[in-house]
Amino acid sequence: MSTITTGELTEVLSETTLLRFATAGSVDDGKSTLVGRLLHDSKSVLVDQLEAVERASASRGQDAPDLALLTDGLRAEREQGITIDVAYRYFATPRRRFILADTPGHVQYTRNMVTGASTAELTVILVDARNGVVEQTRRHAAIAALLRVPHVVLAVNKMDLVGYEEQVFAKIAEEFTAYASELGVPEITAIPISALAGDNVVEPSANMDWYGGPTVLEHLETVPASHDMAHCHARLPVQYVIRPQTADHPDYRGYAGQIAAGTFRVGDPVTVLPSGRATKVAGIDLLGKPVDEAWTPQSVTLLLEDDIDISRGDLIVPSKDAPATTQDIEATVCHVADAPLTVGHRVLLKHGTRTVKAIVKDIPSRLTLDDLSLHPHPGQLVANDIGRVKIRTAEALPVDSYADSRRTGSFILIDPNDGTTLTAGMVGESFASPEPVKDEAEDDGWDF
């Protein structure tokens, strides 16, 4: 176990790509078993961690090591035998490095699932083959769709308990795919597994000849790690202005930021928002190295041809592809704080690198994720609620639709009094507004 072959070593030493993914589910679905098996079979659980789990399991009177104890890091979680928070796990295969956001699946942890999904490029949704698609499955699919996670894996677990029957799997996969597609999930891969027995998790199953697709790990290793790529609108939120003012660099003035979407090239005509001033990209510094082109999610410093007034919070965009600026934002939100969000609430809104004052003008509806039922004018949103809100900001913001850009179409609301993060917002229409609530007086026409 402690030996490593030369071939493996060469692979370990080289650079690979990174995939961020999320799992949602509860102990009943076998999520911990699946995660434990991925970590264990990819040799990411080390001896001292396993020993600690074995000691803790034994002291609780459990016969077998409880792999959930690997991820349940807080005392309260271990004592109550639940996962409260998002736990981040790290593992690697010779092909890829993985960041796993492991989140609890019950409805009272919707905010945790939303948090985990916000940065995920893939999400694994577990169902029990004996129960099929249930309320919780529909909620998890809705969250993946709402957060626009590019890839969804449906892991139909406990196939060993249904005799590895193809028909059982096919029926669940069909029902789920139909539901999730309608919500707008772009890509769904259904995989029949038994996390407990190890079927199709890391190794192909000998019990399901009828399945010709990849195992869970194979799929994770080969799925395209998609960011908001070249075809997307290029966006650079300015984080910081770099001005050395030294003898070597008396006139250097660079605009530092992480490219939120798309690509920038030297010579591109660009516009700075919200001022609307136009110029061209004179140079791109990629952490000390000049390059001709840079793309998301690289952190860069842009040099511009004209000396115009730019500061933190501005957004640099291609002149031919600038978003409209607006003070009226309509969005689907997930409320993440314990205190409710109410109509009239005065908040701070952080979008990209800009934070502005804002007021919640209206909460047209609340959505129940389990059955997609809409509840008009709830008056407030409490923790874990998904709803529609209308917000008026003190300054115009260059927002994209979340459907177009996960990074420049998202924002958070912050309590100005104690700094609490209140709400996660996604700009524009979603399935949560199947019939957009029209308010003639305030409908100023989104132009996406």
Added chain:
Amino acid sequence: MTTVASVSSETDSPYSLSHLDALESEAVHIFREVAGEFERPVILFSGGKDSIVMLHLALKAFAPAAIPFSLLHVDTGHNFPEVIEYRDRTVDKHGLRLHVASVQDYIDRGVLKERPDGTRNPLQTVPLTEKIQDEKFDAVFGGGRRDEEKARAKERVFSLRDEFSQWDPRRQRPELWQLYNGRHAPGEHVRVFPLSNWTELDVWQYIAREDIELPQIYFAHQREVFQRAGMWLTAGDWGGPKDGENVEKRLIRYRTVGDMSCTGAVDSDATTLDAVIAEIAASRLTERGATRADDKLSEAAMEDRKREGYF
């Protein structure tokens, strides 16, 4: 390894990043957010590999300008001389400002008492917190990684601390997308962890790729050590060896750098970066499991120390 035959190349190429480039970009973004939103940030710098990588990332983030932060070292008084030499040379080389919070001062003044086991790691919290308060630091960069320990796996990138530096895991702010929330009241500060998503192996691979110099104790060398609680500790006037503990000369290296009294060495013949990386890739123990006595105190040792304001 960025191209695997079966990988669809439509989005992985040409606009893909290696995992080290992705982690580097994320860390740089975090440094720049802090520079943009805080008044007096400081980098915790111990001369250990994680803090060295943090400093390297900060230098890249603001080049060609100087980094807009100073450094803070919590000096336990039980330091490896090689590390202190490295620290001072690095501060000189980059023209940085170094603050030191000294545990020995607190012991000399009678404010802190030496523990019976001689371990000073838990004693760092008060000098650290008071230095943060005195200097009015509002953002404190730490090199903590979520892969190190299971309580750290739940830590946010921006972690709010009260005036006592306490961490309340039940009241953490959700972190969505790349929208970090650094709001804090006067007297509070935010601990910031740019290496949150890095693993030990990532750190070493990055050190190799960027050709970053490290203190020599990270590489195999002959050293007089003695065994205590299953770990090889360096003999010294901090309190070891005691009766019944025998000093012997072994070929060892350090996998982590901390207080001499509780940082264990590992048997190793890895004298180069590549050899170290190969050794870590093959290791079946986490770095804390292999080298930190303080984390073996209890299942929740790290959580308890973090709640009290530890790094």
